[in-house]
Each structure stands twice: as structure tokens, then as C-alpha cells.
Amino acid sequence: MMGGACSRKRDQQVNEDSGNRGIYGRYCKSGSSKWLGNSISRLAVDNKQGKTKCPSLMELCIYKIREDIDKYSSFSMLPRDISQQIFNELVYSQCLTEVSLGAFRDCALQDLDLGEYPGLEDSWMDVISSQELSLLSVDLSGSDVTDSGLIHLKNCTNLQAMNFNYSDQISDHGLEHISGLSNLATLSFRRNNQITAQGLSVLSGLVNLLKLDLERCPGIHGGLVHLKGLTKLESLNIKCCNCITDADMKPLSGLTNLKELQISSSKVSDYGVTFLKGLHKLSLLNMEGCPITAACLDCLAALPALLYLNLSRCNLSDDGCEKISGLTNLETLNLDSCRIDDEGLVNLTGLTSLVSINLSFTVVTDSGLKKLAGLASLTSLNLDARQITDAGLASLTSLTGLMHLDLFGARITDSGTNYLKNFKNLRSLEICGGGLTDAGVKNIKDLSSLTVLNLSQNNNLTDKTLELISGLTQLVSLNVSNSRITTAGLQHLRSLKNLKSLNLDSCKVTAYDIEKLQSTDLPNLVSFRPE
Template sequence: MGGACSRKRDHQVDEDNIHRGFSRRYCKSGSSKWLASTFSRSLSDVKQGIRKSPSLMELCTYKICKDINNYSSFSMIPRDISQQIFDELVYSQSLNYDLLQAFRDCALQDLNLGDYPGFNDSWMDMIASQGSSLLSVDFSGSDVTDSGLSHLKDCTDLQALNFNYCDQISDNGLEHISGLSNLTTLSFRRNNMVTAQGMSALSGLVNLLKLDLERCPKIHGGLVHLKGLTKLESLNINCCNCITDADMKPLQGLINLKALQISSSKVTDYGVTFLKALHKLELLNMEGCPVTAACLESLSALRALLYLNLSRCNLVDDGCDKFSRLQALKVLNLGFNEISDAILVHLKGLIYLESLNLDSCGIRDEGLVNLAGLNSLKRLELSDTEVGSNGLCHLSGLGNLENLNLSFTVVTDGGLRKLSGLSCLKSLNLDARQITDAGLAALTSLTGLTHLDLFGARITDSGTKYLKCFKNLRSLEICGGGLTDAGVKNLKDLTSLTLLNLSQNIHLTDKSLEAISELTQLVSLNVSNSRITSAGLQHLKSLENLKSLTLESCKVTANDIKKLQSSDLPNLVNFRPQ
């Protein structure tokens, strides 16, 4: 379903990562995209503040950074000023080893250097010179080794440490941080060197609240060293296919655990029985685990549970009556399971349910009647189901619904009229080839929409006139190939847009960029596979907030974009071609 131009929603532009300026390796994985969070605070506010309404402090910072080679030390100025100078240099990627020395002994608190080019062990001595003032360090994606990590031993007040994707840190490196008992947050995702034996170094981190070990394939048996970390509230071991039922047993004593992620592990129904004592657990991600409906017996003891992800698990209709016991449940994800309309009758009693994911389940129109009374629902995923226009009448009374995904369904233009009363709807996904201009016309009463995905829909220039009704739109995707420059002109009043995807519309020319130039809040723009040329780039000079620009399969080169970046778009951090 959906036609050649369509794509699953997992492939959409990751606006969240664009805002942060992270590299692509930090994009949300399939297992945790619904729970993504960032470790480091964004530095973009500093730059944007300078360009919009700079304070005296920001103006001074900007001036100092511009003349940075004139300064040899910042240790004598107030810490908040030196911190802001440091952050600005990092954001603009102007920092190097020589400039770094000017910040020695500056008592900096936060060093957010994740994925920073050239960062290696030689930088760690300066970082350690911040001493007891240092509270957080992020050197993820760097070339730091065990030896470099040893420099942090004396930073005894360190609270947050992130070395994701540092593939040269091993068990010996963990031993160097074993004495940092004030750590509350520790993350070393995708580490192939740390083993179960090395995890013994974590047993002394008694104040740890958040531990992220996603994609660490050698930690089986190591969770036993977490038994004494009774303050732990969040544990992420997603995509660790070495984790088995035996690893769940040591977790039963972590009575303050609120979030546990074990997706794509080997945990079965038996392993889930060890989780029954986690009465404060609010979030449990078991996507892709080899559990069956029998695990619901154990899960029914988790009265505080608000978010449950059982996507891609081996659940079948048999035994699904146990869902009705999960009275406190707010989020239920059953995507990619062998679930049919039969299960929906067991959901009727979950009157507090706020999020329901039935992606790729065997759901048809008749099953939706069981959702009519779920008045607390805010998010409903029906993508890749057999739901059609007739079933949408059962959704018309869900007055609190904010997010609805109907991509790759058999819903037609006529059925969309039944959604006209959903006044709280903010996000709507209609990535399906059978949706046309007439369907868009039926939605004009949904003036609160902020995100509209019409990726593969057959929208033409005539249909774009209806978009004027959605003044609050922040994200819009129309990639069905039916637009020309005339249609893009109708978008110029959507001044709140931050993400615009018009790829695959092969008739668009530089005139479209001229119309888009008025959308000055844009952060992400994609006009790939069009007739855009290098000459048209001049129209983008007004888009000072632009961070991502994609013009693949256009008559534009990487050098053309780099020139635009250097002269007019300093915030642009991600572009294609590159």
C-alpha cells in the first residue's frame, strides 16, 4: 500500500535531532524512538540569541570568540562567562586543542563535547583541571581510551558522564570511574569492550539514578552488580541480545526503578516474573522480546505502569483477556503482533488508556467499535491495518485525541469527513496514495493541527489552497509528485512551519524557493528530486534558523551549499548533497 513515493513513518525526517545538531549516529533507534531523550543540553540557544535579541553578555561572548586567538587564559574571569565562551566555541566548532588550554582551571561545570572532531586523550587533562567544579561531561563518539578516562578520578563531584560510542573504552576504563560516587547519570551506549566482569566497577555508584547500556553485547551476567544501586530509577539495556531471564533476577530488588527498557533481548515470560516487585515501574519497553500473552499475568501486578511497549512480541489473541486487568495502564503498544479485531473487545475497560498502537495488526473497521468509549485516548496508531472509511465513525467521539496515524490504511477521502469533529487533533498522518485534494478539503475544520503528513498522498496545486486553514502547522510533508511552483505559493502564509518536506515533486523550480523564503522559522527543508538549481539558493538567505537542507538529485552541488552556509546560514549543520 501507499505507492512508490510512500515510506513508513520511521523514515521521516528526525526533527528532534536536527534541532540538537547531533550526528546521524545519534538518531533514535527503532527500539527507543518513542522514548527519546537527550543527555546534553542544546547549545543552539546561544547562537540564536545572538542573532535575534542579544544581551550584553552574549554580545561580549560573540566578540571574544571572534578574537579568540588574542586570549591565553580565562581562569580569572567569572565562571558563568567562561562557560558561555566555551559553549559558543563548541557550538560553532571553533574549539581545538590549542584554544582548549585557555580554559584550564576555569572551574567549568558542563563540558558538552559529544561527537566533537579531534577529541582524544590529550584533551582529558584540561577537562580534569576543572576539578570539583565539574558536574557533567559528554565526550561520546570520541577517541578517548581507558587511559584518558583515568584523568576523571579526582573530579569527585561529577554527576553526569556520557561516553556513548567510545569503542576504545573497556573494563579497565570503568575501573577508573568506580570511585565517582556522586554520579547520578551514566551512559556508555554501543560499547563492545565492556563485559560483565567490568561492570563490577559500577557497584559503588550508589547515587546512580539513570544508567544507559543500550547495545552493549557482552554484559550478560553483569547486572548482578547493580543489586545495591537501590536509588536507580532508569535502566536502558535495549538491543542487548545477550540479556536473558537470568539477568532479570538481580533487578527485582531495584524497588525505585521507574523506567526499564529491555527491547530486543532474550527475556521470556519467566524473566518477566522477576519484575513483579517493581511496584514503582511506570515505563516498560519489551519490544521484540520472545514473550507471549502469558506474561500479562506478571505485568498485571505493576499497578503504576503508564507506558508499555509489546511491539513485535509473540502475542496472539488467545489469553488477551488479561489486558483488562491492567487498569492503570495509559499506553499500550501492540504493533506488529498477531492481533486481530478479537483483542479489541478486551480493551473496552481500559478507560484511562492514553496511547494505543495497533500498527500492522489485523484490525478492520468492525473492531474500532470497541474504541469508541476510550475517551482518554490521546494517541492512536492504526498504520498498516485494514481500517477503512467506515470505521472512522467510531473515532469521531474521541474528543481528547491529539495524534492519529492512518498511513498505509484503506481510508479514502470520504472517510476523512468523520474526523472533522476532533478539535484537539494536533498530528495527523495520511501517508496513503488514495488520499487526494478532496480529502484535504474535508479536514479544514481541524485548525489546531501542528503536524500534517501527506507524504505519498496525491495532493495537487488545487489542494494546497486548503492548507491556508492550518495556520498553526509546524511540520508539513507533501511528496506525492503533484505540486508545481504555483502550489508552493499557497504555503507562504504557513509562517509557523519549522519542517517542510516537498521532495519527489519533480516540477518544482527555483521559484518555489522564492516562495519558501518567507517561511523564516524553517529549521528543516527538503526539496530533493526537483528542478532546483544553484541559482535558486540565493532565496534561502532569509532562512537564518535553517539547520537541515536536503537537495539531493537537484542541480546543486555541495560546494554551492557550503558557500551559502558560510555567508548566510551559520546554523546549517546538516545538508545534502555533502
């Protein structure tokens, strides 16, 4: 059962949609959490006083306009900043319709954030484009806008940011309509099956692009050659494009301003990495799941600005891994699921700038963890592996600066939790190997800085655990699923006023029990299980 739990977590890490999403999530056209709740509740509760904040006069006016939106035919006479606030309110509360949108014609709005908005289609684009030179950013992600709809944006020549993530009705023809928007700095077409290498040719004129996102666009192989002239480009995301090969890396060698490059789950090998040697400003490189080996580490060591390196699920092993010691400026290193063992950890001892390291699903044992004791700068450590035990945790007690500690599948017992007392700065803790009882939680209750606590899969925990952690008032997320928690224990959560997420799956608790607690004592709780 424990092995199954760890495997599920591992699958989540491998799934690109649930991993590092950047600033965009996975879009759907309805049911998004973005639209949960109404605007009045957004005014929030003053957590310290437990009182509702009084809305400003402007806010009250905007809410009144929202309620009576059908009475207004035009806001074009209002100052732009007020029209923008009214528009934002209608979008947030999901009260904007194609009819009410008409009132914003020629309002000179600057930002139209309509990502995920239901019903958005080509017929809306006429009003959107009427903002003309004032329009600076538009997000039409997850919409039904087609190539024809993009024609309307031709005259919005001051546009600086456009997002069309998960807009599967936009193809190469649509890109042609935006080819003249030379002021664009940010452009995103995540998860698009229609865009091809030929379509990317129209991007060659967007010389001011700083950020380009083509994640999960499977038809772009051979098209990166059209990016050669985009010398200002700082961020390129082509992860999960398994069509990308070594040949696609060559055109990138001249993009010397690149600071972030994401090519995970592609076919790029050690040879492809050689084309990156001249990218001296590159600080973030994500190669998760690429068929690279330790042979590429020489090239990576030549990147002086490299701070973040993701080699998760790559073909790295201890053989040749000594070259990793040359990456002396690294702050974040992900070796999840690599064949690194205790001997390989010797090569990390000189990486004294490391702030975060992920060693999940490696073959590192308790003995090897002693080699991490000198990495005093570490604030985040992920050790999700069954072979790690209390002895391994004991080896880490010198890392007093740790703020995030993931021991998800490690076999930590009540005795081992005594070592947690050394980590006074912990904000996030996961111990889900099944070895804890209420006695072990006694050593967790004094970690007063915790905001995230995951004790799932420890099926011997009882209501006493909730009583013990009731003093951790900074908690935002709590998971005690697969335990013996009952409805009676919920009373101990009343003090956790900051709690936003609560997971009590496979406990003797119902959704009704949690909803009742939410309504009376946990005003900030927005996500809970069972639901």
C-alpha cells in the same frame, strides 16, 4: 512507486537510530550539525522585526576573547561563571584546541559538554580533571578517550553526569576507574562493544544512579544482576541489546523506583514481563520488536502508573487483545506493525485517557476507525496504511483536538481533504499517498497552526500549491518532494520566515535556487534538499 515510498518510511521507524533517540543522537567525530554556523549567527534574528539582536557587552567580550584565544595562557583568575561562558563559546564555535584548553586549567568549571568534539583524546583529560570537585558533568561522547584517560577523573568525586556514547575505546577496565564516583546520577555508554557483564559489576557501588543508558551494548547479558542494589534507579535503557533475555529481567524486579524501561529489540518474552509486575512507578515501557504476545497484557495492566507503552512490531493480534482494555491510564500507545484489525479496535474504546496512538501498518480499515471517534482526548494519530481512504478520515471528524495527524501512505484524495477543516488545531500533517492535486491543498491552506507539513509523493502538485500554503507562516518544516514544483514557485515561500527545513527532492528545483532564496528571504533555513 507509492508502495516504495511507504516502505522507506517504515524502514526508518524500525531503525532504532532514527527513532526515539532520547536526549542523545548518533555521534560522529566530524561534520556534525552541532557545529554548523558561528556564534554570531547564534545571536539570531528577531523573526517578528527581521532585525539582528544587539549582543550584550559580555557577549561581545567573549567573542573578542575567542578571536584572540592564542593570547591567553590562563583564565583561572576569572570568576567561574565567566570562564564557563568562554569555554562554552569556544566549544560551540569549534575553536577549542588542546593548546587553548590549557588556559582553563584549575578554573573550577562545572560542565564540560564536549560530545562529538573533534580531536578529543587522552591528552586532554589532565586539564579536564583539574576542575576536580567543581566538575559536575562531562560529555566525552564520540571521542578517542581510552580507558587510560578515565584514570584522571578519579578525583572528580562530585561528578553527577557522565556520557561516553559511541566511545568505542572504553572497556571494562575504564569502568573500574569511575567506580568510586558515588555521586553519579546519570551515566551513559550507548553503542559500546567493549563493555561486558563482568564490567557492569563496578556499577554496583554507584548507589545514587538515577539514569543508566546501555543502549546497543551487545555484551551485557547476565550483567544486570549487578544493578540489584541501585534502588534509586529511575531510568534504564537497554534497547537494541539483542543479548538481553528473560533471565535479565529478574534482577530488575526489585528496582521499584524505575519509571522508564526501554528493552526494545531484545529477546524478552511474556515470561520476562512477569518480573515487571512490582514496578508500580513504571510510566514508560518500550518493548518494540520483542517476541511478546497479548498474554503479557495482564501483567501490564497491573502497572498503575503506566502511561506510555510501545508494542510496535510485537506479536500482537486480535486474539487475546481484549486484555488491552485494562490499561485504562495509558496516554500513549504504539501498535505499529501489529496484526490488529477492526475488531481489535473495540478494545481501545475504553482507553479514554489516550492522547497518542500509532496504528501504522496494522490491518485496520476505514470501518474500524469509527471505533476511535469517542477518544476525545486524542491529540496525535498515526494511520500510515494504504487501506485507509477518505471514508476513514470522515470517521474521525469528531476528534477536533487532533494536533498531529499522519496519513503518510493513506489514499487520501482532494475530496477527502474537506474533512481536514474539522481539525483546526493541527500542527503536523502528513498526506503522502499520491492522491492530491492543487485543488486538495485549498483545504489545507487555512490550517493556520501548522508547523510541519509533508505532502511528498503527490506528483500532481504544482507551483500553485506553494502559492496556496504561503499563508501558513508558522511552518517550520515543509516537504513537497516528488512533485511538479519548479524554480518559479519558490517566490511563494518568501513569507515563510520560520522555515528551518525544506525538501523539494525530485522537483524542477536546484540547490542553487534554494540557497538563493535562503540568503534573501529565509534566514532560519538550515536544512534543505536538494543540497
